[in-house]
Amino acid sequence: MTTTQAADVTVTPPRTAPQPVEPFPRRLVVPMVLGSVLNPLNTSLLAVALIPIGVAFGAPPSDTAWLVSALYLACAVGQPVTGRLVDTYGPRRLYLVGAVLVGLGGLLGAVAPHLGVLVAARVLIGLGTCAGYPASMALIKRESARTGRSSPASLLAALSFANQVIAVVGPTLGGFLVSGAGWRAVFTVNLPFAVACLVLGLVSLPREPRPVPGTPRERRRIDLAGIGLFSAALVSLMLFLMAPATGRLWLLGATVAAGVGFTLRELRAHDPFLDVRVLGQNRPLLVTYARQLLTGVVMYSVVYGLPLWLEHGRGLTPSQTGLVLLPMFATAMVGTVVTRRQRGVLGRLLLGSALQVAACVALLAVHSGTPVVVLLVIMAAFGLPQALNGLANQNALYDQATPEQIGAASGLFRTFMYLGALTSSAATAAAFRTAADTPGLHALALFAAACAALLLATVVAEIALRPRIGRPPAPSAVPGPHAR
Template sequence: MTLEKSEKFIILAVALGVILNPLNTTMITVALPAIQSDFQLSATDISWLIASYFIISAIFTPLIGKLSDIYGRKRIFLVGLGLVVVSSILAPLSPNLPVLLAMRGIQAVGTSALFPAGIGIIRHNIRHNQNRVIGTLAVFATTSAAFGPTIGGWLIQFGGWPVIFYVNLPILVIGIALTVMFIPKDKNNMEKAYKLDGIGVLLFSSFITCWMVFLLGLEQGIQIGTLIFAIVLSILFYMYEKRKDDPFINVNFFRKNLNVALIFGQYILTTVIFFTVLLSSPTFIQSVLDTSSYTAGMVMLSLSIFAMIMTPISTRWMEKAGFRIPLLSGVFIGLAGVILLFTIEDQSPLWWIGFVLAVTGISNGIQNIGLQNFLYSFISVEESGIAAGLIMTSRFIGNILASSIYGVAFATGMNVGNMNTMAMILMVVAIVLVPGMLYVTSYKKKEYS
């Protein structure tokens, strides 16, 4: 077998691993009504089921990225795949929420290992069009996330919510086989001095969790004590990390690149809108409109297809027109999509909900790829690794905030009134995005050089 064919199998193995995190974060959205009914859960419980996955992913993705550089990327990649196998077999057997949370936690750790280890494998084993390959993997991840609700909706029709875990197994079998057969065994760097930033990890996980507790408790009023504790932990984390030579999260990167930090902020807010809509829509379609998971999945196609279609279109648009006009267009289209959420009622036809979701999909397709490309246009090659890691962390933070909004907005149940409450919160986010995008796109590349 020629090297080129081997490279193709390496890329396929990594791609199968990379899609598992985004696929499993969104596929479960269609299963939420069934899980909520089976375990008699509240909206807050459901929020923790979703948000805990992102909190664990946000913690372990950068951590395992460092470990893979030392202990071997192929080894860590296989460990990640193995953990997902365990969780995919045991999660459907969960008798209650705590066990399901534990299994989802194992799954989150496993899938968190796959992205950083996979990118490391590509960078060290693929010699042809490496950047294009990494870009393709990003499209794979985005596409799998967008199609997660539709895939989940189809599968649940045949075996209930447990089947969304079993569907991972064929992907895992192929991924493990390709990894063992085609990915070269890399050298260990265990002689390299490495000190785990344990305090940084502890502070990061503590302040993220504390903010989640505060946000999910807003339905009962503002918890001043929790808010103060969250703020103190955030400040302590920042002060501690900025003095570390090898920090868990490189906060000095943001200090030295304040305008780049604003791009990450825009990315977080964009993710908040997209994932809040993605998280709430399948449950609304099933619970309020009284449809099946299959129907909900079909309606969600409008969100995923338009998000996917706009990715290559936006890339070409920005190559010709620059970033400012496309990104501003994406922001205003997103604002229009949020406004349209107020038109959704308990008697709304499915085609209209599909149209509203399509508008959100178009906006996200433009902003998701646009902000990433815009960021990399200002980042040196030497800093591309940290930028990629921070993009993933930003996405997880956006997803965590979206989970909090879902828990607060629908604390009293899924209905039109609470949907309007959610839309009102997202309206504020969409409005904040406008001046933010005007500001960050006003900078020229030379200002970052």
């Protein structure tokens, strides 16, 4: 072969097999689940400790109720704000800051000399627990984009399972803690959880890459005015819900004024805290928020209202009350495990809301002499719909929120849950105005049944309308700009 011929020979490099994409890192699962459950744990853990705390400080129920309301206020405002910060600065930083705040709140509650300091501890815990869930949802969305795969249904189910189960088992755990170590244990239990989150977060969570100078992400700024107006609207609304009265209607006026100001601000902001244009056009996400609110009303009416009746109207101890609520944990666990790999939303919501209506109606037959075994069966009936509705709403949120706003959308998702919780608190206070007696329990059950029925109606309506929505237009029809 001549030199010229040799030069014409083309050497084909050997083919290399495509590198497989690494699946979702398993090391992230434990810190994600652990961080997200701190919020429902602290929400439900206190349910059976309010009476012992009131006795210890000589405080009436109207004062100890601030221990619940303070956390609700902190979480309802803090969740979407923290979620927005997650979108801006990444999950890791906010996760670690949240763990520190939870630890400080638990330590402050352990040494609180009076009720005011205890309320401050609950605010710290509430703000600290705001980071776990938005950070987890942001990590799942990010890994889904990296791998090019849809979110693992089992991972979303694990988050929903952990949150639902902790919310249900919290009063049971709280009963044992109060009986065995006193009411301060519901605060000190946060210390080992906070340390675990801090260590796991430092070791496992990926660092946020530095933004490239000149890119939109690098130029992003925090919309402090939008956050302030949003917080003012939400706080005034929640303060009214905590104690609705004619003399407090001015709070609703403040809510409207701050809400209008917030909307105008966000429409003009270059980088808004919440993009109200995108949110307003996302009707399915708005419906999911409404369903989350109704789910919260029913769940917290049971988690907080029923223990009051069990201890006062039925005469049970805190630990016995926790045991009566335990079947909710078992059926919630079964419901999540059985349906964890299914991504359907409407089917779960249809069954879950129907079961909620039935369980609420069953409470109308309960009285001070009802056998404990009957109460256990009713509690078991409440557990399954909590699992079904919780997982369905979470899957809907994940599918409907954009990757750029998954943190803020997840935080707002939790905010609607707390609006439901505060609504249930107002209903509980109205039902048990003089005492936690059986007529009051029946009134609370009727209210919860109405909310469950409304949730069921939204699902039935969407199922009925779906064939029409999906039907192709007639040949002569001209689709408009908003055609689906």
